[in-house]
Amino acid sequence: MRRMIYYGIIFLVGIILQFGWSQFLSFAGLVPNVIIILLMFVGLTCGPVPAQVLGFLWGLSWDALSLDLFGTHALLFTILGYLSGQLSHKWNEGKVINQMALTLFANSFFWVGTFVIYQVFAPGEFKFKVNYIMVVQPFYTMLVAPVLFKIGEEFMIYAQRNGSLD
Amino acid sequence: MDQDFVTHRQGNYLFIFLLAISILLLTTHVTEYVRGIKNFLFYILMPAPSSAARLVNANQKISATIGELVSVHRQNVELTRQLERFSSLENDYRQVIAENARLRALVSFTPPAQKKTLAAQVVLREPGSWFQWLVINRGKSDGVIIDSPVIVWTDDGPAVLGRVGELFEHSAKVVLISSVLSALPAMSADSQDDGLLEGQNGGTMKLSYLAANGKIAVGDKIVTSPLSAIFPAGIAVGKVLRITPSSDAHFQSAHVEPRVNFNALREVTVLVTD
Numbered sequence: 001m002r003r004m005i006y007y008g009i010i011f012l013v014g015i016i017l018q019f020g021w022s023q024f025l026s027f028a029g030l031v032p033n034v035i036i037i038l039l040m041f042v043g044l045t046c047g048p049v050p051a052q053v054l055g056f057l058w059g060l061s062w063d064a065l066s067l068d069l070f071g072t073h074a075l076l077f078t079i080l081g082y083l084s085g086q087l088s089h090k091w092n093e094g095k096v097i098n099q100m101a102l103t104l105f106a107n108s109f110f111w112v113g114t115f116v117i118y119q120v121f122a123p124g125e126f127k128f129k130v131n132y133i134m135v136v137q138p139f140y141t142m143l144v145a146p147v148l149f150k151i152g153e154e155f156m157i158y159a160q161r162n163g164s165l166d
Numbered sequence: 167m168d169q170d171f172v173t174h175r176q177g178n179y180l181f182i183f184l185l186a187i188s189i190l191l192l193t194t195h196v197t198e199y200v201r202g203i204k205n206f207l208f209y210i211l212m213p214a215p216s217s218a219a220r221l222v223n224a225n226q227k228i229s230a231t232i233g234e235l236v237s238v239h240r241q242n243v244e245l246t247r248q249l250e251r252f253s254s255l256e257n258d259y260r261q262v263i264a265e266n267a268r269l270r271a272l273v274s275f276t277p278p279a280q281k282k283t284l285a286a287q288v289v290l291r292e293p294g295s296w297f298q299w300l301v302i303n304r305g306k307s308d309g310v311i312i313d314s315p316v317i318v319w320t321d322d323g324p325a326v327l328g329r330v331g332e333l334f335e336h337s338a339k340v341v342l343i344s345s346v347l348s349a350l351p352a353m354s355a356d357s358q359d360d361g362l363l364e365g366q367n368g369g370t371m372k373l374s375y376l377a378a379n380g381k382i383a384v385g386d387k388i389v390t391s392p393l394s395a396i397f398p399a400g401i402a403v404g405k406v407l408r409i410t411p412s413s414d415a416h417f418q419s420a421h422v423e424p425r426v427n428f429n430a431l432r433e434v435t436v437l438v439t440d
Contacts (some may be wrong), residue, residue, distance in 0.1 A: 015211065018293040018294055019211075019290055019291075020290070022291055026291075026296065026376055026429060027427060028369075028429070029295055029297060029428050030295055030296075031291075031292075031293060031295060031296065033293075034293075035293070047177075048177055048181070048191040049177045049180060052177075052180065052181050052184055053180070053184070056184045056187075056188070059188070060207060061207065061211050062293060063204070063207075064192075064203075064204050064205075064207030064208045064211060065208060065211060065212075065290065065293075065301070066292065066293075066298075066299065067298065067299045067331060067332065067341065067345075067347065068298075069192065070200055070204055071188050071189070071190075071191030071192035072192065072194070074184075074187070074188040074191060075185065075188035075189065075192065076189055078181070078184045078185060082181045085177075117192065119377060121192045121193065127369070129346050129366050129367045131366060131367055131368040132368065133295045133297075133367070133368060137295065138417070144275060152290050
């Protein structure tokens with residue numbers, strides 16, 4: 001039960017950071033993809049199951065709040081959660097360079113995946129414009145990643161001390 | 167969690183199950199059933215981010231208030247002076263309005279539906295980039311309807327922000343003019359050339375279907391066209407950055423920089439039918 005609360009808190013933090021406070025992290029109209037960073041963190045530290053479930057829920061939330069093709073984010077975040085979980089205990093998540101590289105890859109995968117989904121599931125109906133955001137945003141997300149990983153690690157240590165992750 | 171609750175194989179089954187649901191949602195995105203799920207989730211999720219945003223805004227307001235107190239007195243003196251001047255101007259304005267109504271009646275002209283303005287707060291921004299949509303705290307209960315025009319006030323007057331795309335009881339999603347879902351008739355205020363302004367999901371928009379022999383030039387002010395069924399004519403949209411020839415020899419296109427600063431959107435104005 002405590003573990004569920006721990007994941008529930010992470011879910012809420014993701015929603016609040018991405019949807020409520022993103023305007024305070026914006027730069028030239030760009031917002032880092034906080035949810036992808038948290039997804040990588042959860043996948044690396046907790047394994048594929050919580051990461052894919054959280055990814056699915058975050059994706060569903062994003063789809064509900066946006067005007068995009070419904071299901072796009074749910075599908076992509078589930079896949080990203082699963083893939084990051086596969087690296088759990090095989091990848092040193094404490095190294096900043098690893099955190100940045102993984103986040104860069106995940107955010108680039110997200111944009112490529114979005115493009116593919118639009119082509120497959122809604123050709124001609126939902127327009128997808130390739131622009132500078134898709135190139136710049138992964139790098140911006142990559143720069144923010146170590147900060148959120150550090151906060152996440154501190155929170156995880158706190159949760160372990162309280163027995164939430166036993 | 168892996169070891170405690172599910173085995174590796176069960177984890178894989180769960181992954182396939184979640185993928186299947188996602189793909190099902192993607193393939194049935196047009197149905198009312200999926201729209202119902204989406205609206206339900208929207209109502210559940212909205213309070214968390216909007217409350218968080220309000221919390222920060224409230225803190226910002228407190229610190230800003232202390233600084234503002236210093237200049238308030240000075241502004242008060244200046245505004246009192248201006249108020250006296252505007253009182254007489256308002257009197258003139260009312261007389262002109264009355265005269266206008268009489269003249270319209272004389273020529274049997276039916277004016278377009280009268281609009282009134284409704285102030286709204288931005289409660290949610292798009293989480294990826296800021297050029298597609300946002301959510302405001304006004305909805306059906308405030309008289310907002312689908313396609314209600316949304317504008318913002320800039321230093322140079324009103325500017326087009328977008329139109330209402332999805333409507334809820336107390337909130338609405340606004341499709342921004344920079345979104346690829348947006349297309350509105352616009353024209354050059356200088357040369358009067360008409361075109362179709364399309365969003366590009368980025369910092370500029372494209373004004374297409376401009377006549378190849380038109381007089382539009384770099385720096386021209388772009389405003390909404392009288393051809394628009396949604397926006398009143400003459401509201402600023404942006405200015406021309408560059409002009410490019412179209413693949414069709416009869417047309418040319420212009421890249422337009424929006425007047426709205428998408429980085430600083432807090433309050434907006436919705437035009438609703440009076």
